[in-house]
Amino acid sequence: MPELSTLPIRTLTPDDLTACLDLAEDRGWSREEHKWRLLLTAGQGYGIDAPDGNGGLIGAYVLTDYTGEYACVSMVLVAERYARRGLGRRLMRHAIEASGDAAPFLQATDNGRPLYEQLGFRAVGATTMLTGTFAPDGTGGTDGTDRVSVRRASAADMRAVLALDAEVFGTDRTELLARLPAFADRFVVADDAAGGITGFAARWPNGPTDVFGPVVAADLATAQALIADLGADAGERVRFDVDSRHPELERWLRAHGLSGDYRCTLMVHTAPDIPGDISRRFAPYSVALG
Incomplete structure (x- = not known):
């Protein structure tokens, strides 16, 4: 079996929808088909194919670019059987690189926040899911x-x-x-x-x-x-x-x-904050999109 660090990260298309849903379900997430379909058409998905003969994806994320100024990173997932082996870090490094000159931002869970901080993201806010x-x-x-x-x-x-x-x-x-x-x-x-x-x-x-x-x-x-x-x-x-x-x-x-009381931390990389006027921005399109 090849080293995980050598597995290619490829672009995803809407044809990968089922594989994304399977990966999300593997980590205990809901099969949010309607949202994933939007993300894979309005944004750009990236994934790593399974090397163990089981098929599907073992890692994925979506990057949604806003005119080259900001980019939202979302749906960062690693299959349970490959967890804690560096794939999440590799995907996030890829996301930062794929953002180019745009400042990437994301909503971090408590579990993910330490990794994002190590990669240079800083907290600028928080949201509570009601x-x-x-x-x-x-x-x-x-x-x-x-x-x-x-x-x-x-x-x-x-x-x-x-x-x-x-x-x-x-x-x-x-x-x-x-x-x-x-x-x-x-x-x-x-x-x-x-x-x-x-x-x-x-x-x-x-x-x-x-x-x-x-x-x-x-x-x-x-x-x-x-x-x-x-x-x-x-x-x-x-x-x-x-x-x-x-x-x-x-x-x-x-x-x-x-x-x-489920909270996520809004984090941004290489920028002081996400853009706009928070006094008039009362809810995101989705936490996966900003």
Whole structure:
């Protein structure tokens, strides 16, 4: 059997979807087919083929580039039978190199954080995964959501959505957002009195869970109105990854039925922080995408 350090890291395509799902399941992750399909088309996957005759992949990750300025590293996986043999480090070194001049960033679990720190990533924030059944009539008190106009997004809104997102996210992610109407099962925008768009949000299916994201809004009340609209007809289990820099939103979400304490650390390499305006960036597209 060849040395693990000599096994080639190859690019993945959508044809590798099943192998990626099998690898995720091997590590106890859900088979998130809808999300993986997006990642393998909007981003670039990389993987290592099994050398032991079992087929499939023994390691993988996805890199999603944002105009050569920033790159999100996600879905870093090593098969259980090859764990703790240096493959994770090798994949991450490859990700840093593949990022080129772009600054890579990622969401780290507590288990992965020591490795990322050794490779030069630094913590710049944190997110908490909240789940549960969203209760539209929560106990969060008056929040001003009734004063915000929210409606279904249309094709005519995309130009304004892209402009707002580029300003708030800090770099262009047109290719990713262009997929949102087909990827999400609900996509909404908020309007101001003059008819301009002040925010947008989406909800997309991830197996039995409805994930809320992205959420971009002018202020907290607008974000809450967008989220309340998404939650009105959501399934019994929803997920919201809330940034620690939005404590008021986290309190409001908990008052509306969500709970949890699973945290990930936002880390970035060769840059002081990820771009954009956190005061208006209320939820990521996905923790795998930023």
